[in-house]
Amino acid sequence: MKKLLYSKKVAPYVFVLPFVITVLLFWIYPIANGVLLSFQDVLKKEWVGFKNYERLMTDKIFLKSVYNSVRYMVGTLVLLIPFPMLFASLLNSKLMKKPGFFKSIYFLPALTSVVVAGTIFRLIFGEMGTSLANxxxxxxxxxxIKWLKNEWTGYFALLCIACWRWTGVNILYFLAGLQSIPGDIYEAASIDGASKWQQFTKISFPLLKPTTVYVLTISIYAGLSMFLESFMLWKGNNSPQNIGLTIVGYLYRQGIEKRALGYACAVGLVLLVVVMVINLIQLKATGTFDKEER
Structure with missing residues (x-):
């Protein structure tokens, strides 16, 4: 037994075993079980085949939730990638005094509970004339304005929560990427007469590509899987005319509120496929796979 434990052939498998068990128990098994349930009517204990998926394609409320989630994802990508990148460049500049203080201030919202943040923003965007937004x-x-009863003003409120909460996190990602770039490159560019903007566009931006791809990947997932922010902003999962309903919110409505577990599993699997397809497309478009092949 002792020889087996100290064997160079066995040791790698022993170290990898906890990870493999975790993946099997908390990822592979739930997905496999979800696939099986998506072809069933769980309450009636009947095998219904593709009826749950056929229902999805004609379900207007589900399509509305997909539209809301995709629109939210696009808005967060537009706001939470370029602006944090610029702010990180400013923090990384030698002209910035006390950058540690600003890092702490920017990151503080991420430590705040979504429940608390959603409640505060619901008060900010209240209907009364005394609310902060009004x-x-x-x-x-x-x-x-009745902010949370109109589609585009409600969308604006959601984006405000996203920017307030995640700007600081993305700033730290980009700041880490900037600090990994050798300072000699900037010094050489400065000697050659390059302006700060030219240094950013010709040096910082291209060399930040791995960080940008990472932030883009997690932002796509976070945007499409958003739920709690919407749930807290509208004080539940029933916003007016479903203007705040997301894919995960619809999954929650079907699986938890209506107990249609088979249909909810079909919603979850569609979400998984959509997230994977979008991320695979953007990874291919950014040349991530091409670098690995080389």
Whole structure:
């Protein structure tokens, strides 16, 4: 037994075993079980084949949730990649005083509970004229808005939560990428007469590609799987005309509220496939796979 444990052939498998067991128990098994349940009517204990998936394609509420999630994902990609990259460049600049203080301030929202943040933003975007958002627009002579009862103003409120919560996290990702770039490159560019903007566009931006691809990948997943922010902003899973309903929110409605577990599993698997396909496309488009092949 002792020889077996100290064997060079066996040792690698022993170290890998905890990871393999974790993947099998908490990833492979749930997915396999979910696939089986998606072809069933769990309450009636009947095998229904592809009926759950056929229902999805004609379910207007599901299609609405897909539209909401994709729109939210696109908005977060537009806001939470370029701006954190620029802010990280400013923090990495020698002109910035006390960068550690600003890092802490930017990262603080990520430590705040989503429940607390959602509650605060629900009050900020309240209907009353005394809510913060209505007071701000009142300065410009505008009438109070029912922010969370209109589609585009509700979308704006969701993006505000996303930017407030995740800008600091993405700044730290990009800052880590910037600090891995040798300073000699910038010094040589400066000697050659390159401006700060040219250094950013010709040096920082290209060399930040691995970090950008990583942030893009996790942002796509986070955008499509968003649920709790919407749930807290509308104080539940029933927003007016489903303007805040997401794919995960619809899954929650079907699986938890209506106990249609088979249909909910079909929703979850569609979400998994959509996330994987989009990420595989963007990884291929950014040349990630091409580098690995070389």
């Amino acid at each position: 007071q701000v627009i009142g300065i410009f002579g505008m009438e109070p």
